[in-house]
Amino acid sequence: MSEIRVRNLSKGFRQYKSEWHRIANWLYLNRAPAKTFWAVQDISIDVSPGEAVGIIGRNGAGKSTLLKLLTGTMTPSTGEIQIGGRVSALLELGMGFNPELTGRENVYHASSLQGFDRGQIDGRIDAIEAFAEIGTYFDAPVRTYSSGMQVRVAFAVATAWRPDVLIVDEALSVGDTYFQAKSFDRIRAFLAEGTTLLLVSHDRAAVQALCSVAYLLEDGRIRTHGDPKTVFEYYNATLSERDGVATAIEQQADESGEVVTRSGDAAARIHSVCLMNDNDMEVDLLQVEQRARLCITAGVVQDIPEMVVGFVIRDRLGQPVFGTNSAYNEQVTEGLSAGARVTAAFEFPANLGEGGYVVSIALHAGFDHTQRCYDWWDGAITFEVVNSALPKFSGSAWLPTNITVMVDD
Numbered sequence: 086m087s088e089i090r091v092r093n094l095s096k097g098f099r100q101y102k103s104e105w106h107r108i109a110n111w112l113y114l115n116r117a118p119a120k121t122f123w124a125v126q127d128i129s130i131d132v133s134p135g136e137a138v139g140i141i142g143r144n145g146a147g148k149s150t151l152l153k154l155l156t157g158t159m160t161p162s163t164g165e166i167q168i169g170g171r172v173s174a175l176l177e178l179g180m181g182f183n184p185e186l187t188g189r190e191n192v193y194h195a196s197s198l199q200g201f202d203r204g205q206i207d208g209r210i211d212a213i214e215a216f217a218e219i220g221t222y223f224d225a226p227v228r229t230y231s232s233g234m235q236v237r238v239a240f241a242v243a244t245a246w247r248p249d250v251l252i253v254d255e256a257l258s259v260g261d262t263y264f265q266a267k268s269f270d271r272i273r274a275f276l277a278e279g280t281t282l283l284l285v286s287h288d289r290a291a292v293q294a295l296c297s298v299a300y301l302l303e304d305g306r307i308r309t310h311g312d313p314k315t316v317f318e319y320y321n322a323t324l325s326e327r328d329g330v331a332t333a334i335e336q337q338a339d340e341s342g343e344v345v346t347r348s349g350d351a352a353a354r355i356h357s358v359c360l361m362n363d364n365d366m367e368v369d370l371l372q373v374e375q376r377a378r379l380c381i382t383a384g385v386v387q388d389i390p391e392m393v394v395g396f397v398i399r400d401r402l403g404q405p406v407f408g409t410n411s412a413y414n415e416q417v418t419e420g421l422s423a424g425a426r427v428t429a430a431f432e433f434p435a436n437l438g439e440g441g442y443v444v445s446i447a448l449h450a451g452f453d454h455t456q457r458c459y460d461w462w463d464g465a466i467t468f469e470v471v472n473s474a475l476p477k478f479s480g481s482a483w484l485p486t487n488i489t490v491m492v493d494d
């Protein structure tokens with residue numbers, strides 16, 4: 086059985102030529118044939134109990150509208166929604182608070198709207214206050230709060246009881262870093278206990294860390310769905326599409342079963358990518374701090390006005406660790422003819438933490454691939470960084486550190 090079952094869901098908004106046409110329509114003066122704009126079109130999704138699903142897409146793709154339909158704050162034009170269990174939604178956190186009431190009073194009010202009685206709220210209020218960590222402000226009117234304080238109280242009350250279904254819309258990105266980390270821990274704990282999660286986020290690391298499936302929305306429809314890494318790579322490839330012209334996007338599993346994404350208009354193609362160590366040997370293993378050289382060869386297929394070669398190194402969660410390109414370094418090659426061969430080398434010290442890294446390579450015009458992308462190759466190579474010579478450290482960057490510790494008796 087699905088915890089969330091959505092079938093052929095659509096939401097249309099009527100668009101009028103002017104305010105007058107809108108009013109005329111209300112007054113049944115039939116002089117304003119309105120067009121319908123479909124913010125959500127024919128969406129079907131099944132989410133199993135305990136599953137975590139990410140929803141991604143450009144601004145205006147229909148993500149918030151979909152969540153509003155799921156939480157019942159908007160009614161669908163057509164389609165069906167079934168949700169099992171108690172839903173808690175973190176949308177527009179704190180918007181429902183009464184500014185004249187204190188945080189504590191708002192917590193009682195918000196919790197009673199969620200269906201909890203006074204005794205149940207009395208039993209949780211101390212925990213909510215402790216989680217929000219806003220000190221004496223908890224008993225001050227909400228109008229005196231900073232937006233961060235409001236988010237803290239709103240998150241604390243919305244998650245005071247573990248919901249069966251948690252719906253989160255970028256809500257966490259507004260809090261401060263400390264509170265975001267604490268909120269993520271709470272969401273992770275809910276997931277471990279069986280909560281179903283629907284998360285709208287542009288944060289690739291958060292979606293990859295929390296979700297097992299992602300859906301890419303575009304113009305109100307599902308363009309693709311699958312494992313979050315593959316869907317984010319596909320999304321990244323769509324960012325270079327212009328004027329509604331679709332980019333060719335290939336996704337194929339390599340020998341190890343990893344899905345590799347390649348996209349672009351193919352006016353130039355990457356031929357080979359390899360990583361060399363300081364002994365000029367091709368490697369897939371580097372010591373922390375060892376010098377490395379990323380070597381790329383490419384061929385020009387059609388005459389192009391310019392070519393920029395770039396790369397990005399990502400950690401295992403898909404978070405970019407470092408990326409640069411020849412445009413940032415003022416080495417754009419111009420006026421390339423079909424048949425030309427291009428070689429590029431990027432040399433750098435592997436000042437990275439231990440672990441696995443994935444490299445994407447790009448050939449494009451302009452400062453990034455969103456202007457015109459010839460070839461983008463996600464996961465072109467992978468490599469490992471090991472530390473057998475330096476002091477132990479954590480994290481994905483190696484920052485050579487001088488340490489001074491003194492004791493005064």
Ligand SMILES: Nc1ncnc2c1ncn2[C@@H]1O[C@H](COP(=O)(O)OP(=O)(O)OP(=O)(O)O)[C@@H](O)[C@H]1O
Pocket residue numbers: 098122123124142143144145146147148149150151
């Ligand atoms: N009440 C409304 N009336 C008319 N159009 C609307 C309404 N609400 C949303 N839309 C339109 O529907 C489309 C989808 O909007 P939505 O807010 O769902 O996108 P989104 O993917 O959440 O975008 P963002 O990432 O910017 O929040 C947009 O073009 C938006 O202008």
